[in-house]
Amino acid sequence: MNRELPGPSRWARARARYRWLDHLALATNRYFDYGGYHYVASITYFSLLSLVPILMLASSVGGFVLASQPQLLDQLLHAISGTLPGSLGDKAAELLTGFVEQRTSVGVAGLVVGLYSGWNWMNSLRDALTAMYGQNRSDQPLLRTIAVDVLALLGLAAALLVSFGITVSGTAVGHYLLGLIGVADTSWGRTVLSVVSVPLALAADWLVFLWVLTRLPRERVGWRSAMRGAVAAALGFELLKQAGGFYLSLISVSPTGVAFGSVIGLLFFISLIARMLVYITAWTATARDAPRKPIPPPTPTELRPVAAPRHNPAGPLALGAVLGALGTVFALRGRRRSRS
Template identity: 30%
Template sequence: MTGAGGAGAIAAAWQRWRDRFGWLDHLARAALRYDAADGGRLAAAVTYYSFFATFSLGLLGFAVFAFALDDPAVLQSVERYAAENLPHVDLQQLRAARNTAGVIAFLGLPISGWFWVDVLRSSIRKMWGLTEYPGKLLLRVLVDMGVLAGLGVLLAASVSVAYVTTTVANRAVDAAGADAPPSRWPLAVLGLVVGLAVNMVLAAGMLTGLPRIRMPLRRVLVPALLVSVGLELLKTLGRLYVRATEANPAYHLVGGSVGLLVFLSAVNQLVLFAAALTATSAAGRPLDLAEGDRLDTPADEA
C-alpha cells in the first residue's frame, strides 16, 4: 500500500467512524472549531487575566480570614493548628496586614475580575463565530460586572449547599458511631458528587451567562459535565503537585505561581473546548441575547 493510498484509507475509515458515531463526529467538529478559533492563544489570554483575578481573590480571602481572627474562639483554634502545622506563621503579622490586603483586594478585584470576564466572554463568543464585543462599551461593562456578581453569588450559594450537605452527612455518620473506613466511603462519594454538581452549575453559568447565549439545557449539559469532571481531575493533580513540591525549599519561590498558571491554563482550555462543543451541537436553536438573533450552527467542514 502506497503512502497516499494508506492515508486515503485512514481518512475513509475515520469518516466512516464519524458517520457511525454521532458523539465522535461532534467531538471532531468541536476540535476543528477550537483550532480554527485559535483556542490555545485565547486560553493563554484568559489565563493571563485570570491569574491576576485569582491573586486579588486570594488577597480578599486573606483579609477576611485575618479579620475573623478577632474572634477569640477562632483565634484559639487557628493558633493551635498553626503551632502544630505552620510553626513559622506569625498570626499577629497576619492581623496587622489585613487592612492593606483588604484595600488592595477591594480595588483590584473588580478591575481584574472585569478584565477576566471581558476576555473570557469574547473568547467564548469567538468560538461561536459571533461579535466578540457586542454593544456599546459602557453597557457592556455594566453587563459584564452584573454577570461577574451573578457568578459570585452562584459560587457562594453552590459552596454553601455543598458545605451544609457534607456537614450534615458527617454529623449523621458521627452520631451513628460508624468510624470504620468503609462507613466513610459513602461520604467520599457524596463529597465527589456534590463537588461535580457545584462545578457543573458554575460551568453552565460560564458557558451561557458570560457569552450571553441562551440555549436548551441538553445542549450545555454534556459540555458542563466535561468541565466539571476535568476540573476535579485537575484539582486532584494539583494536590499531588503541592505535596510533591512543599518538601523542597527550592520550589517554594516559583512552585506555587507556576503550578497556578498551569492549572489555570488547563482549566481555560477545557472551558473553551466545552464552548466549542456547545457551538457545534445540533440540539435546539440558541439565542444570542446580546444581538437578539437566533443562531444557526451548521456542522464545520471536516
C-alpha cells in the same frame, strides 16, 4: 486509460462511521479556527493578575484584625523579634507595624485593581464563550459593557457560593447521620463519607458550569443544549482537582518544590481549566441539537472579528492613572509622617 478517483480517506470514513468522532473533530476544528488558544491565554493572564488584589484584600483584612486586637499584635511582634536575629527582627517588626497602619490604603488599592482585573477576566471569558458559540460580539457602549460584565461576575460568585453551600451542607449532613449510628470516627465511615461527597461535588459543579455555558455568552443559550457540556465540564474539573492534589503531594517533599513548583502548578492548573472550559464550549456548540448559525469558514487572509480577543485600549491607561494617583497619595502620607 481512465484512472479511478481516490475514495475517501480512512479518517473521513471513520468520521462518517462514528458520530462521536465526527463531533470531536468538529469541536477541535472550531476551537482552533475561532482562536480558542488566544482566549485561553487571555483568561489565564487575567486570572493570575486577579490573585494580586485578592492577596492585598486578604492582607488588609488581616491588618484590621491585628489592629482590633493589640495583645495579639504585641505577641506577634515579640515572636518576630525573638525569632529573627539582630536588626533583621527589628526591621521585620517595623514593616509589620507599618503594614497594619496602612491597612485601609492597601485594601482600597486591592479593591480598585481587583475590579479592573476582574472585569477584564470576565470580559475575556464571555468573549471566548461567545466566539465558540459562533455568536457576534455586539458593539455596546463601554460603560454598559462594564456594567453587564460586573453583574455577570457577581452572578458567577453567587453560583460558586451556592455550589460551595451544597457541598458543605451535604458533607455536614452525611457526617451527622454517621454520627447518629456511631461510625463517624471509624476508617470505613470516613471512606463512606468521602465516596458520598463526590456525587454532591459533581452536582454542584454541574450547576455552576451549566450557568456558565448558558448565561455568560453575549447571547443566551438554551439549557437543554448545554446540559451534556456541563456534565463533561464537571467531570473534567473534578479530575483536574484530584490531579492537582496529587501534584501538591509530590512537590511538598522539598522546599524548592514548594517554592517554585506551587507557582508553576497554579499557572498550569488555571490554563488547563480555561482550556477545558473553552473546548467544551466548542464541543457543546457543535452538537447536533445545539442552535447554530451558518457561519462562513475563516479564510487565511481575513481574520474574523470574533476570533481575536478584544479589549478596550483605554483600560491600561485608566489602570496606570489610578495606580499613579494611589502612589502619589502614599508618598505624600509617608513624607508627612517622616516630618512629624
